[in-house]
Amino acid sequence: MKIKQLSIFLENKKGRLWKALNTLAEGNINIRALSIADTSDFGILRLIVPEPEKAKKLLEENNFVVKTKDVVAIELLDHPGGLSDVLKILNDSDINLEYLYAFVHEKKDKAIVLLRTDNLDQLIGVLNEGGTSLVPPEEVYDL
Amino acid sequence: MIWNEKAECMSRDDLEEIQLKRLQDVVHRAYQNVPHYHQKFEDIGVFPEDIQTLEDIGKLPFTTKDDLRQVYPFGMFAVPKKDIIEIHTSSGTTGKPVVSGYTLEDIELWSEIMARGLTMMGIDEEDIIQNTHGYGLFTGGFGVHYGAQKMGSTVIPISTGQTRRQIEIMNDFGTTVMIFTPSYGLYLSEVAEEEGFDPTNSQLKAIGFGAEMWTDEMRKEIEKRFGAPAFNIYGLTEIMGPGVAVECQQQNGLHICEDHFYPEIIDSKTSKIMEAGQTGELVLTNLSRQGMPVIRFITKDITRLNYDVCGCGRTLVKMDRITGRSDDMLKVRGVAVFPSQIEKALLKIDGVEPHYQIIVTRPNRLDEMEVQVETSPILFSDEVKEMVAIKNKIGSYIENEIGLRVNVTLVEPKSLPRSEGKAVRVIDKRNLY
Structure with missing residues (x-):
């Protein structure tokens, strides 16, 4: 009954969230649910997507640090x-x-x-x- | 006022005669008494009798900080250890520190050059000098102290810190001279304002700057805040300490005590001696020091020598204030920091990529250092508290290495600039040069 969630490191800086989401958009990956934990200098983006492994690979190819939780x-x-x-x-x-x-x-x-x-x-x-x-x-x- | 008119205003011919005599003597002493120099001279086949003119100094090998470290702790001493009466060290931030040893005669020499310097700044025996330089292994505190005592002025050895106490003492004791690093001076002025003390209405008449690079804008700002002229003091532990060169009332360069320290400017790339007036790396030779004579020491400080006669009447050569370094050393809050130390600290932590960038700023008149580190899959955690713990860990490793607190920022992988050759590790936004 466990669901795979992607956690992505984001610098707290203009355009970073867009870059991550745009990478998924270009990979034709739809986001089911999303949450962000943020601090003054970085954030953790948490996503539920239909094909977590595919999305992880795509994000990593674009230099994001991703963990599956x-x-x-x-x-x-x-x-x-x-x-x-x-x-x-x-x-x-x-x-x-x-x-x-x-x-x-x-x-x-x-x-x-x-x-x-x-x-x-x-x-x-x-x-x-x-x-x-x-x-x-x-x-x-x-x- | 000139402290030692005979020495400070002599003709170039007389000066060169003294310099040559002392150079021959020091080279002889180094060759005879310091095995490290003996070996270095033999290696390139140069001997004390080869020094016939001042130009012959070019035949002698250079001394680098590494040479001094190799013989740690006492290998550079040219006298029996019982004759060394005081020891100082450099901050030792890149491995072992450099040890500097002084005989009684050396301490007297140090007092003499610093007394010359304080006199250049317009100070005399009536003055009360508040010395905020640290007393300890660092040469800053003691150098100023010795000079002040030699001159007969009153010295308050308050050392660094206790900022509110500093203000109280300035006010209560009627301090007429402040010795501080420019950034500490700016901080002091802010605290003074909070405490309702206006330095421009005090008895302050001169300020001595040391241990830090600064700009003319910074000098003007400090002079405005304290209502007194500020003068540059230059020195280095390897050669002696503060007082090697000090600025006179003209405020356009520092007179080097050439009768005791022989200056050369070399090209950092070729190590060739450059012509007078050209900008390059400063090399200094101890001409009269007994305990630890250092020959042709590469300071890595970038400056220029000006042999024109100075308006103050002194004939001693003037060097520009330091406009840079030939290595990547940074001075942050007066502390020497090398990027390699940051790298060393980072590599001790599992998962940290050796990609980092150091950003130095001066947001509220005090230096701040930010170290940006790239995140890696090993470092990254899904939880904020874990990430904060990692940042703190990196921060404490760096602090252990350099002795300064820094702000650590985690950045995305591959987001720091890569370059083909030497990576740009440091972004100094303080505009010091």
Whole structure:
């Protein structure tokens, strides 16, 4: 149930995000979800794309530093409290999130949240026990 | 006022006579007492008796910083160790430091040349000199101190730092002379303003600059902020320390104490002696030093000699303020830094590419150094906190190597300029030259 996410190093400088995204555009790669963590001098761009290995290769050919990281996707009802209920489960199980980001699943009118912890198997176990529905990779890539 | 009119205003003929006599003596002493020189002279087949005229100095081998390092620590001493009464060292930033040894006579000589220099700046025994140069292995603090004592002025050996205390003492003691590096001077003036102390309304009458390169704009700015003229002091640990050359009231060059230090200008590429008035690398020879005579030392400082008679009446040659270096040494906050040290630090860290660039700026009157390092797949982490930890690690490795805190910036791979020959490692935006 793990989804491959691409993490890309970006200098915090004009035109760098464009360069990365343009590289993907020229490779005809569509982006399913995106988030950026930024600091004063650099940023980390996190992407979900349908063919992560192909995208990674393409970015690396263009001198980007790319890492593939596994994340977990969950599906939530798009209403108040949906996410906090899940976070409570994690909190009660003493799981510390490294990061998360969310987007809306247009076809189903649901919210998809991508989660990252250092022990993903434990995370998956806790989520399953808590009755949260995990979204399989194929579905995320194909959103 | 001239401290030693006989020495500082003598005719060129008289001076050259003294220089030749002392050169012959020093070459003899070096050959007899310093095995390193003995060997170097033998290697090229030159002997003390070959020095018949001043031009014959060209027959002697050069001394480089590497020579001095090779014989670390005491191999350059020309007298028994018991006769050495004081030791200083260069900052030692590129490997072992250079050790400089002084006999009692040498310390007296050092006091004499610095007393000449302080007098050139218009200072006398009535003055109170606040010496912000560091006291320690660095020659800056002690050199000024000895000169001030020789002259009979009052010296406040406050050393560097304690900036608020500096201001308090300037005010309370009625300091008339400040000795500082230009960048520290600018910082002092800012703190003075914060403390409500106006140096232009103080008793300050002269400023001595040392240990750093600066521009005329910088001098004007400092003179404006302190309301006193600023004079350049030149010196180097290998040869003696500050006082080798100092600027007079004309403020257009530094008089070299030629009766004790013989200057030559060489072409950095060919090492050939250049004609008077041409710009090249300064080479200095100790003519009278006892403890550690250094012959034809390549300073790597770029300057020009001017033999015209000076308006101040001194006949000693004047050198321009240093306009550059023939190597890639940088002075950042007064500390000598070589790009190779940064490289050494970076190569100790797994995953760091040896592609880097050093950017030196002076944003708030103080030098800042940024080191840009290319990210690699090994260094890169998906997490911000990991990346910050890597930056801090690189920063602390560099600090260990050079003794200065730097800002580390991670940049994208292959984003730093590559060049065919020598890479451009340093971008100095301070406009010092």
